[in-house]
Amino acid sequence: MGALLQHGSPVSTTVDFVLELTMASSSVRSAPERAADPSKDVKTHFRVCRFIMEAGVKLGMRSVPVATACTLYHRFCARVDIHAYEPFLVATSCIYLAGKVEEQHLRTRDIINVSHRYFRSGSTPLDCDQDFWDLRDSVVQCELLILRQLNFHVSFEHPHKFLLHYLLSVHALLNRHAWARSPVAETSWALLRDCYHGDMCIRHAPQHLAIAAVYLALHSYGVELPRGDKEWWQVLSSDVTRDHIDAVISDLLQLYDLEAKCI
Template structure:
């Protein structure tokens, strides 16, 4: 009996199972990219985790925050929501506060001012609204964010500095680039797509369920599957796949489980959107 046969069979089953899903996901991403500029979400009509996380991303982009700062804010939000009853809180206030707190944590030489967060959050929730004037409403919202910041920190037991998959991904991508060679590597947008998948995965609370290094590998491997790219010299080494060089204990089954979670996170987006 060929000892590699069970491994090969598992790979074939998983590949067959995921092929159609990967193709559909790639098409959905292209369509979403095309429509993104013309679709505006009316956040007041939605209160699910995916949409609130998207609110964080939209506000973060408007504030020109570092991508890692935005991911930190999303991670803090998902962690906080798991600890409380969401019905007892204004989730968009919590989201704005997470963005404010993340700006302090990452401190990427551009501290996000609380007034900027207040104005951007207000304008994103109430499209076309004017910046807040110094008055009762301004000081009320400002005080609410400060109080919410203290609540989040206490709820998370002062553990507000997450171990991000991003740093693992940068290391892994550099290793793969050297593995491929510059000419072959430049043919496919592996780094760009992997990072995009990682950022998108932060819309889902499932990003908390797996070690950051495995999430990074899953995003990269999903990208390789999408573009049909084979890591050099690995086609003859099925018993020792490329990702075991980076994480020796990672199994194929666990890797595909995380990849499925990444893809299923796109299904969490509500289908109905209000457009302008």
């Protein structure tokens, strides 16, 4: 079957998987969302989120819908035994669902073709035959499973708006020459995007992720901000502490270490 879920591909399954997926959705316990085990399947999750991001770029998705897709994936994995499901199918459905949640229309056919080509470089678009419609049905069925497991709570507060606000505030504290010499803004956005390769988005507050991204970017380029009665990050977010920042940075550095092992 010339499709994303073709037997022998990196996301191998059969049409029977659709039936298993549907039956499993009613039997999986809705256990309270648990903290992810850092030693369990982290490489798989890293690769799957990299797939979501690369597919998002090819589909022309904005940064927030991509972040929503990654968050959907991490929250789903935190509630179920991911070994019972095909992670790349879940990821494809998360992309499909994120487009709806964030009101960025994505054609199902485009999502499937981009996903198919991700694993079969140079392949041609799939024909609209029975195999394609079976595959489309599997993506839609998986979307319904994700919605049920998350109790239809699929709208999230992302750190992007906080990061934009913090960068504007930091920019105002620096002279324009210091700001122009150091790509603090670009680096902060890149660091924030990288956070979504792991489950940091469901373990840390969005404000803390944004503050930590700016903090690490400033220190990476040796940029110092004027000192006052409080640290700059305390002024921008009253509930953040140095421990919060250190925890986020530590998790992010572990992701970068993991990246080398996933190549």
